[in-house]
Amino acid sequence: MPAAAAAAVLLGAAAAIPNAATATTAQTVEISGFAFKPAVLDVAAGDAITFVNHDQEAHTVVAQSGAFKSSGLDTNDQWTVRISKPGKYPYFCSLHPYMKGTIVVRAARGMH
Amino acid sequence: MQRKDFLEHVAWTGAGIAYALSAGGLMTGTALARGVTGSIDFVQISDSHIGFHQEANPDVSATLQSAVNAINALPDQPKFVIHTGDVTHLSKPEQFGTAKDILSQLRAPLIVIPGEHDFIGQDYNSFFQAFPTPKGGKQWFSWDQNGTHFVALINVFDFEKMGLLGNDQLTWLKRDLAAQSRSTPIVVFTHAPLYALFPSWGWTTEDGTKAIAMLQPFDNVTVLSGHIHQVVTHQEGNIRFATADATAYPQPAPGTADKPGPLTLPHDQLLRAIGYRNVVLEKGHAAAIDDRRFA
Numbered sequence: 001m002p003a004a005a006a007a008a009v010l011l012g013a014a015a016a017i018p019n020a021a022t023a024t025t026a027q028t029v030e031i032s033g034f035a036f037k038p039a040v041l042d043v044a045a046g047d048a049i050t051f052v053n054h055d056q057e058a059h060t061v062v063a064q065s066g067a068f069k070s071s072g073l074d075t076n077d078q079w080t081v082r083i084s085k086p087g088k089y090p091y092f093c094s095l096h097p098y099m100k101g102t103i104v105v106r107a108a109r110g111m112h
Numbered sequence: 113m114q115r116k117d118f119l120e121h122v123a124w125t126g127a128g129i130a131y132a133l134s135a136g137g138l139m140t141g142t143a144l145a146r147g148v149t150g151s152i153d154f155v156q157i158s159d160s161h162i163g164f165h166q167e168a169n170p171d172v173s174a175t176l177q178s179a180v181n182a183i184n185a186l187p188d189q190p191k192f193v194i195h196t197g198d199v200t201h202l203s204k205p206e207q208f209g210t211a212k213d214i215l216s217q218l219r220a221p222l223i224v225i226p227g228e229h230d231f232i233g234q235d236y237n238s239f240f241q242a243f244p245t246p247k248g249g250k251q252w253f254s255w256d257q258n259g260t261h262f263v264a265l266i267n268v269f270d271f272e273k274m275g276l277l278g279n280d281q282l283t284w285l286k287r288d289l290a291a292q293s294r295s296t297p298i299v300v301f302t303h304a305p306l307y308a309l310f311p312s313w314g315w316t317t318e319d320g321t322k323a324i325a326m327l328q329p330f331d332n333v334t335v336l337s338g339h340i341h342q343v344v345t346h347q348e349g350n351i352r353f354a355t356a357d358a359t360a361y362p363q364p365a366p367g368t369a370d371k372p373g374p375l376t377l378p379h380d381q382l383l384r385a386i387g388y389r390n391v392v393l394e395k396g397h398a399a400a401i402d403d404r405r406f407a
């Protein structure tokens with residue numbers, strides 16, 4: 001499958017997602033050398049967080065809480081998640097559970 | 113019994129005996145000895161990663177097909193072929209379909225246990241639909257064949273801990289082994305290694321020591337695994353451990369790289385690093401393990 005499979009997942013109550021007038025940022029976690037980079041990512045609620053796999057090996061992105069879960073990401077696949085609820089989201093790769101990362105979600109810009 | 117009748121008899125009983133004839137038409141000593149003691153031979157293949165298409169092996173279907181062709185060409189067909197998991201790369205329906213198309217060409221009976229790549233998304237059904245267990249259950253199982261007790265364990269159910277049997281399986285194993293005599297040869301299959309081969313790369317089973325303690329009293333135990341895409345052998349008491357080559361691509365030897373993962377080699381070297389394994393078990397002897405590469 002040459003084309004990168006992309007998927008987007010929206011989490012949380014729709015009401016908590018900032019509307020179009022509120023700026024959200026695109027954030028990226030690179031997966032390479034069996035590591036999530038950066039290992040800790042600060043985002044605003046509703047930001048698009050895209051995981052891109054650069055390894056020959058497949059990886060997944062699974063929240064410890066079960067809040068989000070990607071499918072298997074092949075080489076060059078990417079997967080996007082938006083998290084609306086502020087908090088700390090530790091996650092790991094279910095194929096290589098020693099691969100760990102954390103997403104820290106702040107309240108959305110312009111919402112406080 | 114005339115020689116011709118004897119040959120027909122062993123062929124008919126299908127006791128897994130190699131009744132090869134020498135050029136002069138006489139049975140070879142090996143064939144006779146195996147007929148007398150009772151033996152079983154089988155083939156192990158592993159880690160086919162159907163769907164993988166990177167430089168470490170751009171055509172994993174072709175190398176799995178090579179394994180099937182080589183096994184089908186064996187003059188004495190193995191009693192069974194076991195695939196010890198990671199049949200697919202991403203647990204996708206079309207990957208299970210391709211794997212099934214190739215593996216179903218085997219002349220010998222096929223047994224498949226799952227690896228973590230076959231359970232992505234905790235979808236266990238896709239695997240078991242493609243490769244039902246002999247008794248139809250969606251879990252571990254055991255069987256007896258030619259005087260040997262075979263146990264197929266699953267240590268990839270819990271995705272947060274790579275290599276875990278869990279209490280249900282350990283309780284089952286204890287009961288299963290209690291019914292065996294100490295002299296019965298035991299062969300155990302797992303995907304991830306049962307012992308702590310290289311834990312920092314996930315090459316271990318977290319509660320494997322509990323299973324190993326249960327196997328320790330037996331005279332002759334062989335534990336055959338996959339997962340690490342290379343042959344590593346290890347001995348603990350009467351237990352012999354041996355991981356197998358992949359049919360897809362090799363991985364670095366433990367600790368020789370920063371991380372595990374596909375190891376890219378020139379094509380001719382790739383074919384010398386992947387293959388299948390022939391195993392012969394004779395009562396009273398340690399398993400004869402013969403790892404055969406494609407080149």
Ligand SMILES: [Cu+2]
Pocket residue numbers: 034058059060093094095096099
């Ligand atoms: Cu991973």
